[in-house]
Amino acid sequence: MRKGMTRICSLAACVAMALSLSACGDKATDEPEYADETAMSVIAEGFEKRSDKIDELVAKNEDTSTTKNRRLYVQTELDNDKPLKDARFKDSQMQEDVISYINKLEDTMTLLKTSSPNSDDFASQWSSIYDERSKLLKKFVDDYGLTVGEQYQDSLDELLVNGADVAENDAIDEAIRGLVSGVTFEKTDDGYGSFTYSAVIQNTTNYDFSDVGILLALYDAQGVKVEETYANTSSWRRGESVRFEAFSSTDAATMKPSVDYYDVAD
Structure with a gap:
């Protein structure tokens, strides 16, 4: 009788272990996928695709400042990055920054679709979006380790210099307004x-x-x-x-x- 009881207990232990392993497997399967590790690679890819599109236009002796061509290369970057807008992140600040960047690309497309380059406020709006995009790219590099291929580094550096200037001007503006408010x-x-x-x-x-x-x-x-x-x-x-x-x-x-x-x- 004792051997029978031992066998029953052993079977029960095996079943319990199997259920436990199964539960762990289900938990691992149900674990949501986060974009934290890949987000900067996606942003870099979008930046590079945009740069490639601009280079293609230049090689064809096309004017890269026309509305048609601007829409072409901005949309190229947006199509690449937009899936990140619905992705899950562990780092909520990174998620906020990535979404802000994508929003700037969408704002650019809206501007290009609704405003004429000859309108009074087009240049200022384009410049404002450029500044905000530059500032976010600077943050991506400083905080999240964004890197691009060597052939794209000069283009990125130009934006990073502008982004640093924008961030500094924002800090100055916030400082003086804080004194007075x-x-x-x-x-x-x-x-x-x-x-x-x-x-x-x-x-x-x-x-x-x-x-x-x-x-x-x-x-x-x-x-x-x-x-x-x-x-x-x-x-x-x-x-x-x-x-x-x-x-x-x-x-x-x-x-x-x-x-x-x-x-x-x-």
């Missing part, structure tokens, strides 16, 4: 219906600014904007505190400052 301007009644609005602001950024203009929106007690006035300075060095003053005949209940213009000092 939360500042409270104090109101002084100068008499005879005149008011001075002033605030002392320290430049805590790593940048020196010149010709800075702050737009001060003035609102009444009902929250209605009554007037806009300006406070400015010709120089604002890092670490320096500057008193910004604006003048108005409006007795404002609230004030909202924002940066209207500025230059970065040499």
